[in-house]
Amino acid sequence: xxxxxxxxxLGITAVFSDGSRAGFTFTGTxxxxxxxxxxxxxxxxxxxxxxxDAADSVKLYCAAIRNMAGALAGAEGGGFAGGVGDxxxxxxxxxxxxxxxxxxxASRRLVLACGEAGLVLAGGLAELAGGxxxxxxxxxxxxPYGEAEWGALxxxxxxxxxxxYRAHREALAAAAGGADPASAGWSAGNLxxxxxxxxxxxVEAVSAHAGLSVHVARRRGGHVRxxxxxxxxxxxxxxxxxxxxxxxxxxxDGIDDLVTGGIDWAGDATVLLSYVKGRTAAESVxxxxxxxxxxxxxxxxxxxxxxxxxxxxxxxxxxxxxRPTGDRILVSxxxxxxxxxxxxxxxxxxxxxxxxxxxxxxxxxxxxxxxxTSAWWGSSRQLVDPNHSPRSExxxxxxxxxxxxxxLVDQIIxxxxxxxxxRARPPAVVTSDxxxxxxxxxxxxxxxxxxxxxxxxxxxxGERDVFTAACADQLSGLHGPKGRPCPARPWVCLLCPLAxxxxxxxxxxxxxxxFFTRQWQAMPSAQFMAVFGPYAARLDEVLAGYDPxxxxxxxxxxxxxxxxxxxxERPA
Numbered sequence: 001x002x003x004x005x006x007x008x009x010l011g012i013t014a015v016f017s018d019g020s021r022a023g024f025t026f027t028g029t030x031x032x033x034x035x036x037x038x039x040x041x042x043x044x045x046x047x048x049x050x051x052x053d054a055a056d057s058v059k060l061y062c063a064a065i066r067n068m069a070g071a072l073a074g075a076e077g078g079g080f081a082g083g084v085g086d087x088x089x090x091x092x093x094x095x096x097x098x099x100x101x102x103x104x105x106a107s108r109r110l111v112l113a114c115g116e117a118g119l120v121l122a123g124g125l126a127e128l129a130g131g132x133x134x135x136x137x138x139x140x141x142x143x144p145y146g147e148a149e150w151g152a153l154x155x156x157x158x159x160x161x162x163x164x165y166r167a168h169r170e171a172l173a174a175a176a177g178g179a180d181p182a183s184a185g186w187s188a189g190n191l192x193x194x195x196x197x198x199x200x201x202x203v204e205a206v207s208a209h210a211g212l213s214v215h216v217a218r219r220r221g222g223h224v225r226x227x228x229x230x231x232x233x234x235x236x237x238x239x240x241x242x243x244x245x246x247x248x249x250x251x252x253d254g255i256d257d258l259v260t261g262g263i264d265w266a267g268d269a270t271v272l273l274s275y276v277k278g279r280t281a282a283e284s285v286x287x288x289x290x291x292x293x294x295x296x297x298x299x300x301x302x303x304x305x306x307x308x309x310x311x312x313x314x315x316x317x318x319x320x321x322x323r324p325t326g327d328r329i330l331v332s333x334x335x336x337x338x339x340x341x342x343x344x345x346x347x348x349x350x351x352x353x354x355x356x357x358x359x360x361x362x363x364x365x366x367x368x369x370x371x372x373t374s375a376w377w378g379s380s381r382q383l384v385d386p387n388h389s390p391r392s393e394x395x396x397x398x399x400x401x402x403x404x405x406x407x408l409v410d411q412i413i414x415x416x417x418x419x420x421x422x423r424a425r426p427p428a429v430v431t432s433d434x435x436x437x438x439x440x441x442x443x444x445x446x447x448x449x450x451x452x453x454x455x456x457x458x459x460x461x462g463e464r465d466v467f468t469a470a471c472a473d474q475l476s477g478l479h480g481p482k483g484r485p486c487p488a489r490p491w492v493c494l495l496c497p498l499a500x501x502x503x504x505x506x507x508x509x510x511x512x513x514x515f516f517t518r519q520w521q522a523m524p525s526a527q528f529m530a531v532f533g534p535y536a537a538r539l540d541e542v543l544a545g546y547d548p549x550x551x552x553x554x555x556x557x558x559x560x561x562x563x564x565x566x567x568x569e570r571p572a
Contacts, residue, residue: 064106
């Protein structure tokens with residue numbers, strides 16, 4: 001059922017995908033025509049026509065409508081009393097410049113939705129609404145956990161999950177060999193046999209069935225351990241949930257409401273997980289292998305407990321007993337205070353030595369920061385929340401790198417800047433093979449490369465030649481390890497600051513130009529520019545320094561046989 005705008009009183013009602021309803025009225029709101037038009041735009045943004053699928057989301061946009069209507073109605077120089085079609089670009093720009101960031105963002109989206117609602121906007125208003133916001137949101141990107149903190153949290157979760165699952169399997173094996181304690185007596189195997197058929201039960205109920213007093217049953221013991229091993233309780237569920245977030249990066253409001261019906265197995269190692277976020281409709285994501293294995297383990301671990309849930313709750317993914325000795329089964333997520341208590345009990349500390357404060361949204365941020373970015377090749381949106389735009393994802397999740405990642409990013413930036421500087425230098429093309437000419441015509445080159453008389457003699461005499469140039473120092477490590485011969489491809493020398501191009505190199509340079517021409521014809525233009533573009537441009541600069549007659553006499557054959565290419569670089 002779509003959202004409906006009501007006229008008396010002015011308001012909006014909506015029914016969401018989960019069957020819930022919500023209604024908001026605008027009694028006494030100034031500028032009712034504007035409010036009505038914006039409500040019409042809001043109606044097309046709500047499920048099933050739009051993405052808004054929760055009462056809180058609609059409430060936010062209603063607050064933005066009230067804010068905009070009140071601000072324009074009370075503007076200096078005469079209040080506004082018209083509809084959306086009467087709004088002038090400058091009038092709206094003034095409002096957005098002074099509005100809170102949340103109100104500006106919501107009202108911009110409302111104005112853009114007016115076109116879908118059949119409303120006509122003044123010239124330029126739609127372009128203004130689609131432009132950059134005037135007010136930046138006052139939120140900071142979530143800082144990821146430190147590597148030591150992240151490792152400590154993961155290790156604690158793995159320890160709890162693995163130990164409890166191992167004990168669970170041993171308890172199931174003991175239960176299979178047990179018997180009814182009412183006739184076979186009170187023993188560890190018999191207690192597990194009874195609990196595996198009764199479900200979570202108190203010691204009072206079990207002792208009464210076995211014909212013992214509660215005092216005697218407690219003195220003999222075994223009930224707490226049997227119940228703890230057979231049925232995962234809150235402590236175990238917290239470990240699984242935290243570890244699932246570490247492995248998958250799913251945010252908490254998606255994890256909270258996961259159900260077994262949303263797990264779609266595609267083979268033995270792939271899971272398509274469907275989940276419902278609190279503010280939008282259903283989404284799905286492919287889980288990483290580690291999360292798939294953990295999910296398999298949890299489904300096995302919780303299968304016995306799930307079998308005792310009421311008929312309407314057996315698809316709940318996170319069932320738990322309230323405490324090891326109780327008979328109450330819960331499906332709701334653990335409270336935040338319980339989560340912090342788990343951290344203290346398992347001694348998970350932060351870098352400051354105090355118990356680590358768990359902010360589950362930071363788990364997503366850290367998952368993104370720690371994930372190997374090589375997995376993004378060809379799929380830059382892998383496991384990026386489909387409810388977020390790429391810009392939002394980058395601002396709030398991917399822009400908070402670890403110290404090691406910041407160091408690597410800084411190094412990449414430094415290398416790129418140095419590469420730009422090298423490309424900006426003019427190529428060193430000498431017109432004579434004589435050292436005297438080199439010294440006379442290129443004093444700056446000699447000073448930059450720190451060339452000695454011996455090196456100059458070797459450069460001009462051909463002793464330091466590579467395919468396309470003479471190299472001032474092949475062991476400098478500019479394109480490979482220092483102290484070892486340069487492994488660069490022939491065209492890389494074109495942009496190398498150590499290269500000196502002499503007249504004797506003209507034939508090879510012209511051969512390389514022919515190679516570029518054939519690659520241009522064989523490759524898509526975008527691919528050619530990405531691979532060979534900078535080198536082809538520099539080759540034109542180098543050849544411009546040669547005598548045209550020399551280049552004409554150096555016309556190469558129409559093949560690449562004389563170019564040192566690898567087998568995969570030669571045409572088929």
